[in-house]
Amino acid sequence: MSAQDILVLAEVNQDAVADITFELLGGARELAGATGGQVVAVLLGHDVAKHAESLSAADRLIVIDDEQLADFSPAPYLAVLESLVGSEGPRAVLAGSTTIGLDVAPMLGAKLNAPVVNACQQVAVEGDLLKITAAICGGKVLAEVEVSASPAVLLILPGSFRPTEETGAATVESRPSPVELHRGAVTFEKMILPAPGDVDITQQDVLVAVGRGIQQEDNMKVAEELAAVLGGELAASRPIIDQGWLPTTRQVGKSGMIVKPKCFIALGVSGAPEHVEGMKDSELIIAVNTDPGAPIFDVADYGVVADLLDVAPALTEAIK
Ligand SMILES: Cc1cc2nc3c(=O)[nH]c(=O)nc-3n(C[C@H](O)[C@H](O)[C@H](O)COP(=O)(O)OP(=O)(O)OC[C@H]3O[C@@H](n4cnc5c(N)ncnc54)[C@H](O)[C@@H]3O)c2cc1C
Secondary structure, three states, X not given: OOOOOEEEEOOEEOOEEOHHHHHHHHXXXXXXXXXXXXXXXXXXXXXXXXXXXXXXXXXXXXXXXXXXXXXXXXXXXXXXXXXXXXXXXXXXXXXXXXXXHHHHHHXXXXXXXXXXXXXXXXXXXXXXXXXXXXXXXXXXXXEEEEEOOOOEEEEEOOOOOOOOOOOOOOEEEEEOOOOOOOOOOOOOOOOOOOOOOOOOHHHOOEEEEEOHHHOOHHHHHHHHHHHHHOOOEEEEOHHHHHOOOOOHHHEEOOOOEOOOOOEEEEEOOOOOHHHHOOOOOOOEEEEEEOOOOOOHHHHOOEEEEOOHHHHHHHHHHHHO
């Protein structure tokens, strides 16, 4: 390991390497090209060596297999990473700005007295500096950050780097945990999966998202009919989920799903930063809102200032 290496924290979800990991490997490859170091992926878990081939785009892959790492919980992950990053001494550690990354990376930075930058969208190497663009305040503000300290701990927003499509010949180093692991105060209890039979909104081409502007549950049918004629599915902002009008699996945003459909139709959604964070990368965004000043129009490709209860049924009829 050299002080110019880029260390990637790999993530496995439901027995598959998570998409963010391939994005981190793609970004790490670019950074390592600029620093002259290697890409070192770290895979923590139990019975995870089978994923090594998927991570072969790294130059080195360190696999730490331990029962205490079977399901993510912060204390054992932190203990292993603190030891590994301490001994490997990379230039930067890349983790996803994901549930796991957000849980463990800030604590890692604190333990190592290393700078932590969250929500990184771009990272470049300029001499001794890492120059970073980070999306703060839920993406409303882009901060330009320069980091000279090494290692830096960077949390990368999903969708920021092109995922690596390479397969390589990573040297796989399977090791026992470098430290004795114990259950921490926070432990994994259970994975809550989408309700059986419910759709995965991240996989849909067309989403019709309903916001508080729908006003009452009876009105949901106008959105359902529009989604049906478009061959799409319903999604929603958080208040609709809080009302219990749709299951939590349909929530778009910071505390819901990140979606990138071909077409996203927002009906009566104001466009709060926490919502926009989950849908701004949709290919085509159409917003219907009675308020011409609604922030949703800042991210929409097409906007209709009108009552959704007039527009949605008219659109449905026209499409029929
Ligand atoms: C930590 C945190 C996490 C959060 N996570 C999420 C998240 O993941 N997802 C999320 O969505 N929110 C999230 N929120 C909530 C977020 O801040 C907003 O409160 C929420 O997105 C607002 O939902 P809305 O746009 O449906 O409602 P509102 O903001 O009330 O907007 C309703 C809109 O409907 C329009 N309208 C009213 N009547 C009509 C009509 N007849 N026709 C057309 N338009 C009409 C109004 O002009 C208004 O713009 C989070 C908040 C916090 C603090």
